[in-house]
Amino acid sequence: MDTEAAYVRQLFTKVLSSSEALTCDAVLLSGGLDTSIAAETLKQQAGSQLRTGITVTIDPAQNELAKLHGLFSNEPQDIHYARKIADKLVLEHHVLTPTLDELFFAGGSTNNGEESTLELCVRVRQTFDGMELRNAVVIAHALKHAKAIGCRRVCTGDGADELFAGYSFMQGMSDADLQKYTLSMVQTMSFCAAPLAKALGLEVWSPFLDPRIVEYATTRGASRDLKVGQFEGAQHGKLVLRMAFPKVVSAGRKKEPIECGCGTTVMPALAELAVTDSEFEHGARDALERHGIVVRDKERLVYFRTFQRVVLSSNNGQSPDRTTDSCDACPDCKFRLRDGTSFCSVCGLYPARPIAKD
Numbered sequence: 001m002d003t004e005a006a007y008v009r010q011l012f013t014k015v016l017s018s019s020e021a022l023t024c025d026a027v028l029l030s031g032g033l034d035t036s037i038a039a040e041t042l043k044q045q046a047g048s049q050l051r052t053g054i055t056v057t058i059d060p061a062q063n064e065l066a067k068l069h070g071l072f073s074n075e076p077q078d079i080h081y082a083r084k085i086a087d088k089l090v091l092e093h094h095v096l097t098p099t100l101d102e103l104f105f106a107g108g109s110t111n112n113g114e115e116s117t118l119e120l121c122v123r124v125r126q127t128f129d130g131m132e133l134r135n136a137v138v139i140a141h142a143l144k145h146a147k148a149i150g151c152r153r154v155c156t157g158d159g160a161d162e163l164f165a166g167y168s169f170m171q172g173m174s175d176a177d178l179q180k181y182t183l184s185m186v187q188t189m190s191f192c193a194a195p196l197a198k199a200l201g202l203e204v205w206s207p208f209l210d211p212r213i214v215e216y217a218t219t220r221g222a223s224r225d226l227k228v229g230q231f232e233g234a235q236h237g238k239l240v241l242r243m244a245f246p247k248v249v250s251a252g253r254k255k256e257p258i259e260c261g262c263g264t265t266v267m268p269a270l271a272e273l274a275v276t277d278s279e280f281e282h283g284a285r286d287a288l289e290r291h292g293i294v295v296r297d298k299e300r301l302v303y304f305r306t307f308q309r310v311v312l313s314s315n316n317g318q319s320p321d322r323t324t325d326s327c328d329a330c331p332d333c334k335f336r337l338r339d340g341t342s343f344c345s346v347c348g349l350y351p352a353r354p355i356a357k358d
Contacts, residue, residue, distance in 0.1 A: 001243055004226060008216070008244035012041055015210045022047045024155040024205055028142050028193070029053035029093070030261055031081025033238060034157025034166075036250035038207055042155060043089045052151060053091040054142045055082040056098065058263025063100050069273060071266040078261035084249045096145055100270060103137045104302060117141050118303070123310045124199050125192055128295075128303035129348030134259040134267050136192040143193070147200050158191040159208030163217035165227035165237040166255050175224040183218055188341055271299035293347070294332040300347070327353070 015021065027039045027050060043050050057079040060072040079095065086093035103117055115123070121136040122128065139156075146154050162185040165171050170178060197204040207213060221227075221240060229239040232252040236242060242251050259265040275283075275298040284295045287304055291312060295301050321336040323329045328336050330344035330352045337344060342351040 001226075001240070004221070004240055005243040008221070008240055011212060011216060012037075012207060012244070013045075015207050015212055016042050016045050018210075020153075020205050021045070021155075021207065023049055024153045025049045026052040026054055026146050026151040026153075027091075027155040028139065028157075029055045029082045029085060029091075030157070030258060031055065031078045031083075031085060031250060031253070032157060032256065032261065033241065033248070033250045033253055034160040034208065035155075036081070036085055036248045036253075037160075037241060037245050038155050038157050039085055039089060039091075040248045041245065042207075043091075050089075050155065051092055052094065052146075052149070053082065053086045053089075054094045054096065054145055054154075055079055055086075056096045056138045056142050056262050058100060058266075059097045060263070062097060065273060066100060066266050066270050069269075071269050072263065076261060076263035077256065081250050081253060088249060094145060094149070096141060098141055100264070100267065103141065103264065104133075104267060104270075105274070117144065118306050119310050120144075120196065120199065121192070122303065122306045123314075124195050125345075126311060127346050127348075128300055128307040129345065130268060130297075130299045130303065131259075131348055132192070132345070133303055134264045135257065136196065138258050138262050138264060139193050140196050143197050143200055143202060143204075147202055151202065153203040153205060154193075154197065156191075156193045156204050156206045157208065158193055158204075158206040159189070159214070160238060160241065161255065162186075162189045163208060163214060164221075164239075164241055165224070167237065168255070171228045171235070171237045173224070178224045178227070179218075179222045182222065184340070186214060186218060188338065190345070268297070268299045271297075271302050274298075275301060292334055296332070296347075296349075 021042055022045060027035060029035055042048055055078060057076050060067045066072060117137050117140050121133055121140050125132060125136055161167055165178060173181060193204045226240040228237055231239060231242045245251060280298050280301055283301045287293045287295045295304050322334050323336045330337055330347060330349055332349045333347040335346040337352055342353050344352040
C-alpha cells in the first residue's frame, strides 16, 4: 500500500500542476476528504492562485420552524472541518448561512430580479428530484457567491466517491462487482457543479475527473483492496486516497453527503410541516391532470411548483424529452430515461425501469 500511495501522490502532483488547476482561485470547501485533498495539495503547488474557500452551512438558530420541531438532530459538521482547512491554508474563508426558506421556498424571482437559487437549479438540471436538489442548491448558492466576489475558476471534489468507493453501498461489494460498477459509474456519473457554473459564467475543475485519475481508478487502482479498508481504526472507502494524503485535515472523516454535512437533509421533514395535506392533495392532483405527472410526496411538490413554472411553462424549448415509448419513459413523469440507467433524473423515481440481472 505504501508504494501505491506514493504513486497516487505523484500522479496528483502531475494533475495539480496543470494550468487548469493552478488558475483555480476558489474552492467549494465542504470540509470532506475530497475537497480537503484538492485544496491542501493544490495550495502547495508553485503558481497556485487558490486564495478563497467557500462553505455553505445551515444554522439551526436561523431556521425556527425546523428547530422548533427538532429536525436538526445533528449539527451540520462541514463547517468545523472547513474552518480547520481554511485556517491551515490561510484561505480567505467565506461562510454562507442561508435559511432553508431562502434556498427552497423563495417563490418566483428574488426582489432584485435575479433568478432564485432553486429556480437556477431546476432550470439547469431540469429536475424536481429531492435528492438532486438538496445537494444542488448548496453548490449553486456557493457558486453564485463565487461569481459575486469575482472568482473565475472554482475547484471541487467531484468524482472521488464514484471512482474510489466513497459510498457505503459500494464498500459492501465484491472486488469483481465493485470494478464493474465503477466502470458503469464512469459512463453515467453526472455532477451539478459544471452546468451550474456555466450558467453563471464560471468554470469549475476537479482533480478527480482528470482523465489520468479516472484511468488509474479503473485500471491499476481498480482493486477493492485499494479502495476499501481500515484507516485510523475505522472502515472507510477511498482508502488509497487516505493513505496517500494522511496528513490532510479530513483524512479520517467519514463520508457524508453534501445535504448531511451542510444541513439541507432536513428538507423532506420540513416540507411535511410546511405543506398541508390539502395543499398536497390539490397540487398532486393538478400535476397529474394537467401534465400527467405523478408527484409522490410533499418535498417533491415544493420543487415541482418551480419545475412547472420554469420548465413546463417555459418557452425556451429546453425541457427534457417526453416519450410515449414505455421502454424509455419514466412511469411517473413520462420523461425519457437516460440510456443504461434505472433512475429518473427528472422526478427521482427508482427503479424507473426493471433492473437487469446478471
